[in-house]
Amino acid sequence: MSMPPENKRYTYADYLTWPEGERVELVDGQVYAMTPAPNRIHQEILGRTFNMFLNFLKGRKGQAYVAPFDVRLPKGDERDDKTDTVVQPDLSVICDPSKLDDQGCRGAPDLVAEIISPSTLKYDLTVKKRLYERSGVKEYWMVYPLERIVMVYKLQDNGHYDDGEAYDKKGVIPVGIFPGWELALTDIFEA
Numbered sequence: 356m357s358m359p360p361e362n363k364r365y366t367y368a369d370y371l372t373w374p375e376g377e378r379v380e381l382v383d384g385q386v387y388a389m390t391p392a393p394n395r396i397h398q399e400i401l402g403r404t405f406n407m408f409l410n411f412l413k414g415r416k417g418q419a420y421v422a423p424f425d426v427r428l429p430k431g432d433e434r435d436d437k438t439d440t441v442v443q444p445d446l447s448v449i450c451d452p453s454k455l456d457d458q459g460c461r462g463a464p465d466l467v468a469e470i471i472s473p474s475t476l477k478y479d480l481t482v483k484k485r486l487y488e489r490s491g492v493k494e495y496w497m498v499y500p501l502e503r504i505v506m507v508y509k510l511q512d513n514g515h516y517d518d519g520e521a522y523d524k525k526g527v528i529p530v531g532i533f534p535g536w537e538l539a540l541t542d543i544f545e546a
Contacts (some may be wrong), residue, residue, distance in 0.1 A: 364385070364439060365381055365384050365385075365439065366384065366436060366437055366438060366439050367381070367436060367437075367439070367441050368435070368436035370441055378423075378443075380443060381439055381441045382440050382442065383439055383440060384439035387478065389443070393470065396500050397445075397470045397500060400470055400498060400543055401445050401470050403545065404446055404468060404498070404538075404543050405419055405421050405446055407538055407542060408446070411533065411536060412448075417448060417449065417533075418448070418449050418452070418455065419446065419447070419448050420448075420449070420459075421447075422443040422446075424443060424444070424447055424459050424460070425442075425443060425458055426441065426442050426447055426460045426467075427440070427458070427459065427460065427461045427462075428440040428441070428442070428463065428486065428490045429461065429462070435458075435461070440490075442483065442486070444467040444468065444469060444483075445469050445470045446468040446496075447460060447464040448464055448465050448467075448532065449464045450465045450532065451465075463487070463491040463493075465492070465493050466493060466494040466495075466496065466530070467487055467492050467495050467496070468495075468496035468497075468498055469483065469495075469496070469498065470498045470500060471497055471500070472500075484497075484508065488508075488510065488514070488515060488516050491510065492510065493509065493510045493532055494507060494509055494510070494530075495507075495508040495516065500544075503523065503524035503540070504521055504522065504523055504524070505526075505528060505540060506521050506522075507519060507520050507522065507531075509531050522540055523540065524540050524544045525541065526539075526540050527539050527540065528540065
């Protein structure tokens, strides 16, 4: 698909008509082309992180999903066909089963992680961070594979993310949505 005209606003209804395999996201009706398939390191880090969440969630409330997995973020109670924001986070963790349906997730996941590449850094740090904050995602993790750092932003009572905390490859991240559980970054960044 060639990029749609920028002066038009699109909705989830438009998104559903586009050819399968097109890697795009909608944010406030604007189309953002996603990069080609992620590289091997991205996929290894994502796979290990997903596996840790999957194992932790066995027998507990919550589900973890990896892209491609549609997360629709309506503004209020608008219908899906009017929703103008649908993204595919690298990793989504949803604790409220009522947000899940056959199309994916409708509403904010509790935790989102994005594996950062040079081509997505600006988009993930600005557009998506603001979107996740506005939508009520409780934790936003930005994983920097080359630097072996994870920045964790937590939603505060005022509806804004804190300044974020950086964890390096030897650090341990306390997972805020699951008090008492910590993730060792050596498990994420193992060589």
